[in-house]
Amino acid sequence: MPDSVELLQALIRNECVNDGTVESGFESRSVETLQEFFNNPGEVREKQRGRGSLVYRIPGTDPAAPSLMLMGHTDVVPANPDGWDVNPFAAEIREGCVWGRGAVDMLNLTATMATVFSQYLNGSIPPLPGDLVYLAVADEEGGGRYGAQFLVDEYWDLVACDYLMTEIGQPRVMTPTGPYYPITTTEKGPMWRKLHSQGVPGHGSQPYGRENAVIDMAAAITRLVQSPAPVRISDEWRAIVETGAFGELSEMLVSENLVDEAIEILAATDVGLARWVHALTHMTFSPNIVHGGVKSNVIPDSTEADVDVRVLPGHEVDDVDDHFRKALGDLYDRIEVVPAMDDYVANSSPSSGLLWEAIGDGLQAVEGTRDRFPMMVTGTTDSRFFRQRGTVAYGVGLYEHTLKPSDFAAMFHGNNERVSLESIDRTERLLFETVAAFGRRSAAG
Ligand SMILES: [Zn+2]
Known part of the structure; x- marks a missing residue:
């Protein structure tokens, strides 16, 4: 043609x-x-x-x-x-x-x-x-x-x-029973967030006891990515697993408690596949931009970070904000978390x-x-x-x-x-x- x-x-x-x-x-x-x-x-x-x-x-x-x-x-x-x-x-x-x-x-x-x-x-x-x-x-x-x-x-x-x-x-x-053809019916929802931290400027040669905005932001991002992301087994995910494409792992992959273990098993041989399964079973958080500070010898008084958040069918806006509150712990009071664009549910x-x-x-x-x-x-x-x-x-x-x-x-x-x-x-x-x-x-x- x-x-x-x-x-x-x-x-x-x-x-x-x-x-x-x-x-x-x-x-x-x-x-x-x-x-x-x-x-x-x-x-x-x-x-x-x-x-x-x-x-x-x-x-x-x-x-x-x-x-x-x-x-x-x-x-x-x-x-x-x-x-x-x-x-x-x-x-x-x-x-x-x-x-x-x-x-x-x-x-x-x-x-x-x-x-x-x-x-x-x-x-x-x-x-x-x-x-x-x-x-x-x-x-x-x-x-x-x-x-x-x-x-x-x-x-x-x-x-x-x-x-x-x-x-x-x-x-x-x-799959073990033959080929299946995926038709895209569903999309995760983007709910991007911007994080702001505030500090007090000062001379970088005397850091003791300072409020350094970069340190807060670094800690907040670390907590966010180390905190277990919310799992959700959606009907859409079940339909994918039901094709039989995952063989013996099928049962674990539709269990909220076992899915993370199944993802680790997949990752041992195919990290790309594991990443995809993870994204289709979890709310995901990817911090993709961080800006902070103005000069090597100035304590930074503000930073900004962009986090790409994607939600599954059934997740609402509140679920995103709840996760930030839980993951950041006591830092949540010092870090401002605001939407970076319109929120879309899945x-x-x-x-x-x-x-x-x-x-x-x-x-x-x-x-x-x-x-x-x-x-x-x-x-x-x-x-x-x-x-x-x-x-x-x-x-x-x-x-x-x-x-x-x-x-x-x-x-x-x-x-x-x-x-x-x-x-x-x-x-x-x-x-x-x-x-x-x-x-x-x-x-x-
Ligand atoms: Zn396109």
């Missing part, structure tokens, strides 16, 4: 790098690429100059039928070429793969979705019963303020949908219903099996903005059968990100078959 490959290469070469600042991204370059690809101007919305998102809506034949959206983001995270074997923005094809930043996150899907959608847009396939919508969205990697959140808040009529397919599509999982869509069944049909057509299971991911995607409006959203994709889930995960925001031509072809066929099945099922239902 050369269309998707060439489009993917063009999107990578547009280098829509989003470093979190308003001036970065410049996704309007990819809006233009897609307008040319579709030979149709579509509807462009931008909150900020250069941060355009592009929408197409093909009206359905039955106003009562449910609508389906295909959504891909066009921005990517920065890439440091020093760690790469190729130029991360050249989109070279080597060893059967397209290499470049965005190859799996998620320009592969943005491109294959466009190829499937274009056949409906140009009329070579008749419209579905419900509306079919394509959205190429800006600023996913920066939190969606100039993209999905903006569109959902300001232009809901334009982007409204009952069902949504987007990232993260994941490689199949081998969000989820049910593993049943029209689109879930249509994806089963798609898998049956392409892979010869309907064996899929609901997957929880540790990161966030734009799905959360749509789920808040009642949309059923899934992350869907297919990869070559030899791709290991841990190798796949390492490529997200990592070095040497690449996607095989085989994966692109499989994903395109899955999306094509799923959209068609969604149409058939919504006509019947």
Whole structure:
């Protein structure tokens, strides 16, 4: 399917790098690429100059039928070429793969979705019963303020949908009873926190008895990471374990008391797998930025730290603050803990219903099996903005059968990100078959 490959290469070469600042991204370059690809101007919305998102809506034949959206983001995270074997923005094809930043996150899907959608847009396939919508969205990697959140808040009529397919599509999982295909239904919730400590400035040559803000902060961070993180065995986690992928460890992995021991057993042979299991069974705390002090000979009077906190389904805001209080102990009175951005609880869509069944049909057509299971991911995607409006959203994709889930995960925001031509072809066929099945099922239902 050369269309998707060439489009993917063009999107990578547009280098829509989003470093979190308003001036970065410049996704309007990819809006233009897609307008040319579709030979149709579509509807462009931008909150900020250069941060355009592009929408197409093909009206359905039955106003009562449910609508389906295909959504891909066009921005990517920065890439440091020093760690790469190729130029991360050249989109070279080597060893059967397209290499470049965005190859799996998620320009592969943005491109294959466009190829499937274009056949409906140009009329070579008749419209579905419900509306079919394509959205190429800006600023996913920066939190969606100039993209999905903006569109959902300001232009809901334009982007409204009952069902949504987007990232993260994941490689199949081998189990003793055969392969299972993960469909992303659930995301952990980010509840980032900023920590502040205060001290009294003075001369660094006389440290005795000082209130040094760095010492408090160092102690607070140490306590936070050494305190056992809250465990939670969610229904989503149970569904993953029930595939049988963990064999003998299954029982321990769904026990609140034994899961940490099981993670240590896994870590002995596969620390990447252990890390993933830990994140899907615990509220996690990762202190990722610390700033403090101004000069080598001045006692620091203030510090700031950023902690990336991720919560599981069932966790609330209070649970996060409770943990900080417990972990910091007497330091909690001296360290200010405040939200670093909007809090999001975990969000989820049910593993049943029209689109879930249509994806089963798609898998049956392409892979010869309907064996899929609901997957929880540790990161966030734009799905959360749509789920808040009642949309059923899934992350869907297919990869070559030899791709290991841990190798796949390492490529997200990592070095040497690449996607095989085989994966692109499989994903395109899955999306094509799923959209068609969604149409058939919504006509019947
Ligand atoms: Zn992404």
